[in-house]
Amino acid sequence: MIRVSAFRWVPPFAQGLVRELRVRWALEEAGIPYEDLLIGPEHQRTPEYREMQPFGQVPAYDEDGLVMFESGAIVLHIAERSEVLMPTDPVGRARTQTWMFAALSSIEPHIQNLSMIDIFHTNEEWAKLRRPGAVAMVQQRLQELATCLxxxxxxxxxxxxxDLLMSTVLRILRSTDILEQFPTLAAYRTRCEARPAFERALAAQLAPFAANAPPAANAAPPA
Ligand SMILES: N[C@@H](CCC(=O)N[C@@H](CS)C(=O)NCC(=O)O)C(=O)O
Structure with missing residues (x-):
């Protein structure tokens, strides 16, 4: 049975964004069953978990002893087994892989950069100075992506x-109004997330959070 690592609980800003969502979604699209390997901070530094994921991050993936990390690599591995995720003809496969890399290496770094500013450095002076440039870079990439779409x-x-990877990257912008400035991309994200496989994947990620929320998190809802 395939096992996918996932966090037992994360703060609200990260709920629905943890990258094992991509793996869950791919498995759901492919109709491949899997089970959760729920972890917490106490597991992230253990040698056992580091053997699965060298950086202590989520996701790690174990398919009967084949261990993988990096959400993009895992999704590609699953896509090799499902025509729903990747056509079988050489051109279709190459084009799919091109967009997978584009999502993770041409779009995600800029969105992640902005996300780090907003989540972890929002009140710092350097972040206030840097943010407009970071937003402009994201907008440039989104304009280019909208032209392609x-x-x-x-x-x-x-x-x-x-599309699976691209829409999960665009999803990181959910706490801003930037995606809505590009209506075709906002509609594209909504279209991707309307797929029943995505809905099942998201529900599976969120389920443990409700069950494992620390008392302090319950007492202080997000602002
Ligand atoms: N490039 C990695 C990134 C994985 C990643 O950033 N995971 C985050 C959750 S979305 C994580 O585990 N963060 C906790 C940490 O870094 O300690 C992938 O796509 O799998």
Whole structure:
């Protein structure tokens, strides 16, 4: 049985964004069963967990002894087994993989940069000075992505693992109004997230958080 590591609980700002969501979603699209390996901070530094994920992060993936980390690599591995995620013809496969890398290396770093400023450094002077430039870079990339998408439903016309990764990257912007400045991309994200496999994946990520919320988190709801 495939096991996917996931956090037992994360603060509200991260709920629904933890990157094992991508792996859950891919497995749901492919119709492959899996189980959770729920971890907490006490597991992240253990040698056992570091053997699965060298940086102590989530997700790690164990498929009957085949251990993988990096959400993009894991999604690609799953996509190899499912035409829902990746066409079987060489051109379709290459195009899918191109968009997967684009999501993770051309778009995500800029969105993640802005997210780090907003979540962890919001009141620091350097962050206030840096933020407009970080926003401008995200807007530039989104404009370019919107041009590529055009009036198509998905980046290659049909849904692929490229859309799966791209929409989870765009999702990181949920605490800003930046995506809404690009209506076709906002609609694209909504279209991707309307897929039943995404809904099942999201519900599976969120379920342990409700059960494992620390008392302090219950006492102080997010502002
Ligand atoms: N490039 C990695 C990033 C993984 C990552 O950033 N995981 C976060 C959760 S979304 C994490 O485990 N953070 C806790 C930590 O870094 O200690 C991937 O895509 O799998």
């Amino acid at each position: 055009g009036d198509r439903e998905y980046l290659e016309g049909r849904f692929t693992a490229g």
